[in-house]
Amino acid sequence: MRTSCLLLSQACLVLSLMTPVSLLQAQTLQVYTQAWPPYSYYIEGKLTGYSTELLQAVLQEAALDANYTLISWNRAYQHASTEANTLLYTTTRTPDRENLFEWIGPIGIRKLWLFKLKERTDIQIKDKEDLKKYKVSIVRDTSSLKLVMERGFFPREQIDEAPTTASNVKKLFFKRVDLILATNGGANYELSQLPYPKDAMEPVYLLNDEFLFYFAINKKTEPVIIEKIRHAFEKVRASGLIETLKKKYMID
Structure with a gap:
């Protein structure tokens, strides 16, 4: 009986020592x-x-x-x-x-940039007040959209929502919106997938990088x-x- 208890105790000790390794493997x-x-x-x-x-x-x-x-x-x-x-x-x-x-x-x-078409020389943004003049598209259900809404960067009626950054870029070229909100890497990648010059779109305002x-x-x-x-x-x-x-x- 004592031998059985000793073996059981030793087995429990071995299992306890092996738990982290076994857990990671499983x-x-x-x-x-x-x-x-x-x-x-x-x-x-x-x-x-x-x-x-x-x-x-x-x-x-x-x-x-x-x-x-x-x-x-x-x-x-x-x-x-x-x-x-x-x-x-x-x-x-x-x-x-x-x-x-x-x-x-x-x-x-996370650097959030506002992008416009390079040909849109009519769009001039010097400060946050200028943002209210333009229509912007932002990917829906994101922290970026929540930030814009909470801080009132744009009037609600001037915010358009899209499922993806790719959709936003297309909206920009179709001139359905004046600006899109995206990271530099995201915007550049989506532009590279479209039949437009690499410099056809440009960042015009760093909205947030905190x-x-x-x-x-x-x-x-x-x-x-x-x-x-x-x-x-x-x-x-x-x-x-x-x-x-x-x-x-x-x-x-």
Whole structure:
């Protein structure tokens, strides 16, 4: 009897010591993102982009497996904010989201630019008051739209909403709007996919650059997994990969 108890105690000790390793081997991280070039998008059947390549390097360093799902931003955010062992990217770290996730990063600065057609010399923006003269298109259900609405940069009736940055760029060339709101990398990528000169569109006003991009992890995720990712990110950042990828994808 004493021998059986001793063996059972030893077995429990071994299992407790193995738990973190076993957990990491058995756990597959569920990763959610949206189609948002140049940060995350499919090309020739492969998920790629600035944030995608960076995250893949981090998870490889952390020795973690992941399932990637590219869906609408609303659905991606819903999954990541409610399900354990999930990661969301590319995510703006804002005060209202601060306590909802564990944050890994930063992975970049969110610079929101207003773009116009270069030929539209009638559009002149010197300060925020000038914004109220023009119609702008912004991707719906984003922190960018929320920021614009909360701070009253544009009258509500002059804000047009679109599903993607690609839609916004097309609206600009069809002259359905005067301005679009986008990151420099996002706007340049979408322009490169259209039959227009590279300089046909230009940034005219930096609307906001106070927030940063991060990887966001659901708080119910196992702590050992979060710490593995956090440690791996620091190693990848020290390697210089972030700057390399910024040049590759023309991220400012």
